[in-house]
Amino acid sequence: MSLFSFLNRRNTAPMARERLQVLLAHERAQVGHADLVGLLREEILAVIARHVQLDEDKVTVSTQRGENVSTLEVDIEIPATASVRAA
Amino acid sequence: MAKVIVVTSGKGGVGKTTSTAALGAALAQRGEKTVVVDFDVGLRNLDLVMGAERRVVYDLINVVQGDAKLTQALIRDKRLDTLHLLPASQTRDKDNLTAEGVEKVIDELRQSFDWIICDSPAGIERGATLAMRHADAAVVVTNPEVSSVRDSDRIIGLLDAKTKKAENGERMEKHLLLTRYDPARAERGDMLKVDDVLEILSIPLLGIIPESMDVLRASNLGAPVTINDAGCAPSLAYRDAARRLAGEQVPMTIPGERRGFINKLFGRRAA
Numbered sequence: 001m002s003l004f005s006f007l008n009r010r011n012t013a014p015m016a017r018e019r020l021q022v023l024l025a026h027e028r029a030q031v032g033h034a035d036l037v038g039l040l041r042e043e044i045l046a047v048i049a050r051h052v053q054l055d056e057d058k059v060t061v062s063t064q065r066g067e068n069v070s071t072l073e074v075d076i077e078i079p080a081t082a083s084v085r086a087a
Numbered sequence: 088m089a090k091v092i093v094v095t096s097g098k099g100g101v102g103k104t105t106s107t108a109a110l111g112a113a114l115a116q117r118g119e120k121t122v123v124v125d126f127d128v129g130l131r132n133l134d135l136v137m138g139a140e141r142r143v144v145y146d147l148i149n150v151v152q153g154d155a156k157l158t159q160a161l162i163r164d165k166r167l168d169t170l171h172l173l174p175a176s177q178t179r180d181k182d183n184l185t186a187e188g189v190e191k192v193i194d195e196l197r198q199s200f201d202w203i204i205c206d207s208p209a210g211i212e213r214g215a216t217l218a219m220r221h222a223d224a225a226v227v228v229t230n231p232e233v234s235s236v237r238d239s240d241r242i243i244g245l246l247d248a249k250t251k252k253a254e255n256g257e258r259m260e261k262h263l264l265l266t267r268y269d270p271a272r273a274e275r276g277d278m279l280k281v282d283d284v285l286e287i288l289s290i291p292l293l294g295i296i297p298e299s300m301d302v303l304r305a306s307n308l309g310a311p312v313t314i315n316d317a318g319c320a321p322s323l324a325y326r327d328a329a330r331r332l333a334g335e336q337v338p339m340t341i342p343g344e345r346r347g348f349i350n351k352l353f354g355r356r357a358a
Contacts, residue, residue, distance in 0.1 A: 012276065012277055013273065013278055013280065014276065016279050020236055020237065020287050021287060023237065024237065027240070027241075
């Protein structure tokens with residue numbers, strides 16, 4: 001333990017570098033994430049609304065970031081009474 | 088053609104104002120007409136670092152609001168004919184600074200200057216976004232220290248999103264200026280190295296300014312370090328950075344660094 005703390009005290013820069021890399025990877029993903037979902041939600045809504053009447057509150061868009069695969073989930077509730085316009 | 092540069096960092100106290108003054112003076116020493124503009128409304132300091140604090144009559148907000156002409160607010164440096172200062176307001180509300188007003192002033196400055204260097208306030212609020220809004224290129228001032236690097240990363244994100252260039256779908260030119268660098272401490276492993284910061288922020292390097300007493304000495308006297316002592320290590324580093332900003336190819340060195348390390352850095356492509 002004393003040996004470890006001795007090494008740690010001598011070399012703090014690698015720790016700083018590692019902490020920053022982990023933190024910034026996380027923060028960049030978060031910022032990008034928020035913007036992307038908002039943008040996707042707006043554009044998807046606009047496309048669907050051209051053809052189907054829908055309630056804006058009944059639409060949810062979310063993304064999940066996995067290590068290898070990220071998913072985009074779009075959940076749109078279309079009321080049974082909605083009039084469907086021909087394309 | 089005029090070029091508008093924003094000097095920004097997110098974090099305070101890393102050397103934005105010092106670097107604005109030093110780079111501005113270095114560009115002016117090349118014979119190019121340069122104006123340094125203080126955007127830190129309420130907490131102006133560029134006037135003090137430039138040694139012009141007693142010559143301020145009108146300021147940026149006076150010009151934006153039409154109370155004074157631009158030529159009345161501009162202060163010509165007593166040591167360098169090509170260097171000018173547009174001070175910020177000390178007392179007025181920063182809400183008086185509007186995007187349209189700033190654009191008008193910048194456009195007017197573009198008519199008569201080669202370089203317009205905007206000293207951004209710290210933070211990511213309105214003052215900082217207004218300072219970067221009309222820039223053609225950005226100098227991101229960073230200390231080799233975790234909080235500064237993190238804040239620089241945020242600012243780089245803003246430069247790519249909240250500027251006029253970004254909104255027009257153009258690429259914002261960004262340069263890293265690493266200040267207060269201590270080669271000996273970095274070598275010992277007690278400070279982030281140049282390569283660490285470059286790898287994390289991944290924008291091209293404009294220059295490495297060594298930690299030095301000469302910087303404080305110059306600001307004590309109210310002179311940009313590049314004017315106060317043209318031969319000291321930080322001055323040489325700022326002068327090289329200014330040349331790179333102007334598009335020259337200058338090999339990257341750390342003044343006072345050991346030879347082996349210089350060779351490692353030698354040949355690194357500058358911004």
